Amino acid sequence: MDSRLCPTCSEEYDNEDHRVRMLQCGHSQCTSCMQAQFTNHSIRCPSCRATHTFPNLDSIPINYIAENMKEEIDKLKNQNTLFLERDAAPLAPKLHKGICEEHDAIKVFRCNTHHEWLCSHCTVTEHPRGDCDVIPIRKQFEKDKVLTKSKIAKILKNIDDTKSDITFSIGEVDEQK
Numbered sequence: 319m320d321s322r323l324c325p326t327c328s329e330e331y332d333n334e335d336h337r338v339r340m341l342q343c344g345h346s347q348c349t350s351c352m353q354a355q356f357t358n359h360s361i362r363c364p365s366c367r368a369t370h371t372f373p374n375l376d377s378i379p380i381n382y383i384a385e386n387m388k389e390e391i392d393k394l395k396n397q398n399t400l401f402l403e404r405d406a407a408p409l410a411p412k413l414h415k416g417i418c419e420e421h422d423a424i425k426v427f428r429c430n431t432h433h434e435w436l437c438s439h440c441t442v443t444e445h446p447r448g449d450c451d452v453i454p455i456r457k458q459f460e461k462d463k464v465l466t467k468s469k470i471a472k473i474l475k476n477i478d479d480t481k482s483d484i485t486f487s488i489g490e491v492d493e494q495k
Contacts, residue, residue, distance in 0.1 A: 321388070328414065329350070336350055337385075338380065341363050362446075364438050364442070413459065415435035416435070417437075418440060420439075421439040423439055428458040431451045
């Protein structure tokens, strides 16, 4: 996971709506995602599902270490002194499955129990851990990738088997001539 991106919405951290904040459990998200989940003076971490209480959203601490790391990476990129191969290419497209109509938030989670895509608020309210098997979109895509590779391998094996059968049949016909 790119440490410059919010793990929930995949937006790059900034000093405004997407400022990186950290919960007591050590997990971080951008301010915008935390605001979407902040209800009744509490927030449930979408990573570990721990519930944290705060008097208000502004009292959730800024993750200054993450901010400093992002600034250092940005400085290095701007100075053209260090380019990692993945940094030289444009950022990958943002992964999401549209907007949740109920919460007006980006769907970046998959509930495998109910076979539907969710926003971070849905993972706390309608699909809580323990009741549902909820995973981040990137993990779902990795699972789909493995499954697709497996299906392709089976198809290729069937093609090879069919080719062998055809070759064998052609050999038998040739022998009968």
